[in-house]
Amino acid sequence: MATRRNSTDEPLAPLTLAVGQEDLLLDRAVQQVVAAARAADPETDVRDLTSEQLQPGTLDELTSPSLFSERKVVIVRNAQDLTADTVKDVKKYLAAPAEEITLVLLHAGGVKGKGLLDAARKAGAREVACPKTTKAAERLSFVRSEFRALGRSATAEACQALVDSIGSDLRELASAASQLVADVEGTIDEAVVGRYYTGRAEASSFTVADRAVEGRAADALEALRWSLSTGVAPVLITSALAQGVRAIGKLSSARGGGRPADLARELGMPPWKIDRVRQQMRGWTPDGVCTALQAVAEADAGVKGGGDDAEYALEKAVVAVARAARSGR
Structure with a gap:
């Protein structure tokens, strides 16, 4: 989720600097400023420009005094790609920003265009961090924040299931959360997410694994056939099976019966x-x-070219894992 780097949280500050490469968060930073400007003045003039469109002299034209003293929002995308002459114009403007005008600079961060980035920060820009989400934990945090922002509660399992189902695209995750909130009443749980998104590749492969490690062979085989029929790659299924069995092994060998938070850190x-x-x-x-890990390893070799029938190799592994899950009962 986008986070602010300075003390001000005023969208109509003279300068907003959105830094990062996550398109959804960059767009939201822009939308927040535009919404605040139009709430203050419905006739606000919004100019949304790429770095190529902001040529030397353009910013002066856009920010020159108007006879009508209209409010204006000027958005510059990919500011790290501005030419040297245009950067000079922007730096000059930052030294004496115009009233009733909000400048929004979208910058990818990094070394390219760092001089402009430093100048904007020195000028006291309101900064919004829009980093690319690369970790599963970050996507999970994003989904939780989406449900909170939408005023609805969702269980931890539901949030994780949504991330497993949708993948890494924040736009799709945001859209899915919004759709669930619109369609479902009450707390959103894992079963609800499963009903809506069970056909997704990641979701269906983990469903196979969950049913297998629970010892539910028939349900696991049904989920397996569904997954394969919808085009899920066999290697995703062996990967999910391996993760499921390894998690069982890791937790069973952990010390004592500690709290989930303590075990989470340990494992x-x-x-x-x-x-x-x-x-x-x-x-x-x-x-x-x-036994289960050996069966999964054999299936993995089979689906990667070591066997003639990938589907049979998967079925054999699913049955072996389900039987192993019941070996202590």
Whole structure:
């Protein structure tokens, strides 16, 4: 989620600097400024320019005094790509910004165009951080913040299921959260997410794994056939199976029965997953974990060219994992 780097949270500050490469967050930073400007003056003139469109002299024209003293928002995208002469214009403007005008600079960050970035910060810009989300935990945090912003509650399992289902695209995650809020009443849980997004590749592969490590062979095979029929790559399924079995092994070998937060730090898992794996590990034995991992390894080799029938290799692995899950019962 976009975060601000200075003390001011006034969208109509003379200068807003949105820094990062996450398109959704950059667009939202722009939208917030435009919405605030039009709330103050519905006739606000908005100029949205690329770095190529902002030529030397253009900023002077856009920010020159108007007979009508109209409010104006000037947006400059990819500011790191501005020419040297245009950067001079911008720096000159920053020294004496015009009243009733809000300048929004979108900058990718990094070394390119750093002089302009430093000048904007020195001028006291209101800064919005829009970093590219590269970690699963960041996407999970984003989904949680989306539901909060929409005024709805969602369980930790539902948020994780949505991330597993949609993947890394923040626009799709935001759209999915909005759709769920519009269509579903009450708390959004994992079952709701599953009903809406069970056909997605990531979701269906993890569904296969979850049913298998729970010892539900028939359900796991049904999920497997559905996954394959919808085009899920077999390698995604073996990967999900491996992750599921390894999680069982890691938690079963952990010290004592610590709190989920403590175990999460020790094992490198999110707390919600600790609770889920605890439920799934009933019936597992150390020998069962070893047997299941071997079966998954054989299936993985099979789907990567070591066998003639990838579907059969997966079915065999799913049954072996489900049996292993019941070996201690």
